[in-house]
Amino acid sequence: MLNIMRLGEWFQLTVPLEWEGKTVTGIFRDVWEAPKKLTHTFRMEQKVLINGDRANWNIPLVEGSKLQMKLFEEEIIEIIPNYIEIDILFEDDHLLIINKPPFMNTHPNDPNRDQDTLVNAVQFYLQSKGEDRNIRQVHRLDRDTSGAILFAKHALAGAIMDNMLLKRKMKRTYLALVHGVVKPRKGIINKPIGRDRHHPTKRRVSLTGQDATTHYIVVKEDKEKQQSYLKCWLDTGRTHQIRVHLSYLGHALIGDTLYGGKPIVKRQALHAAKLEFTHPFTEEYIVCHAPFLDKPVIFKDIDIYSL
CATH class of the missing domain: 3.10.290.10 (RNA-binding S4 domain)
Structure with a gap:
């Protein structure tokens, strides 16, 4: 260190x-x-x-x-701050990791009209501490996906972490609840992902798409309900990657109606459970686990710290 x-x-x-x-x-x-x-x-x-x-x-x-x-100069704030309570998993002078709740966009699509996003909430938090600097989002999670998400507090940290993400020097582990009993219990899905020509937001496995690799391990099965809990991690970060790959495998996420899941729960059952990387300014190895936030509980009897 x-x-x-x-x-x-x-x-x-x-x-x-x-x-x-x-x-x-x-x-x-x-x-x-x-x-x-x-x-x-x-x-x-x-x-x-x-x-x-x-x-x-x-x-x-x-x-x-x-x-x-x-590194810590005041900046002209570009994001409108908005008070929304946030769950902080890790913080220092350079980085901030938040446990994102479901049903919240990561960032505003229209900065002037959309102010109820996680970025707006984090910007408020930063300024409430007297830190007049723009928060920098390193990666994103879908609106319905919960869990650990990383922000940088200054430009150099943001650039370094962006590059670490691009070069796969950051490991993101997800927990997914899917339909069916998954066989084999451990595998790699290596299928390119591209846009679906027939749907504005949907993605699909496509020979002309971008390379995408998803690893998975079954951590628990419910044979009575015909459901499986999967630990997943990515070599790439394509839009909807886990959702597309698991649907392609024939085991759509429960609640993910866009990709064939049944609405048994109110959202797609996907949680960013763990985030790991080497801190660029301390060389400390950071491991953050994100506790579940759903009420009622979606991921039952799963020890988040065992993933």
Whole structure:
């Protein structure tokens, strides 16, 4: 774990032994894989210091030096804040993980008219703490899907986490309740997903679609009700991926009427149960479990911390 400290608008990191000999350019490019445009902004606006002095981006770093970056500036707020109670699973100066309730959009489709989304609620929370910065959504969940969702509190964190998501350095584990007893009990669904020409929002397995891979394991069966509880995780992040793949397998999500599920419950029975990644600024391995929020309970007698 790295030695870090916040100093007002500045973030300070003590250079570890494994960074000795690397340059600031190398840290931004190779360690954090930050976008060139954002890196250029930090360089031109002198937002990086070494031991309090303007950084030379091409001189090798020395173990124990203080790398300081201006990460926590005030910003012009772009999202209208709205008070809605949120369930926080993890928070530090850089990242925020929320347990999203079902029946809530992640972000507004129309920023001026749609203000009852999770992004609006998180923006209110951030400003209520005196943090006048735009919250950055790293990934999304469907309106009816509940569970862990990640936000970044500043531009560098947002860019790093976006790249980690793209490069599959973040693991998202879901719990799904589906129709039928699934055989085999463990498998990989590797089928491309594309748009359905006959429906504006629906997706389908399509030879011309984007590559998509879903892993699953049966964690519990209810043979009397002909239902299965599946642990799922993704190598890709296509729209409706789990819903499409499980429907293609012949085991649609319960409640997912768009993809052939029966309305036994009020929503598609899908929950983002666990989120895992290595924190880019502390190197700590973060594991967040999201407790179930449904009343009445959908996922019965499942230990969320065993997934």
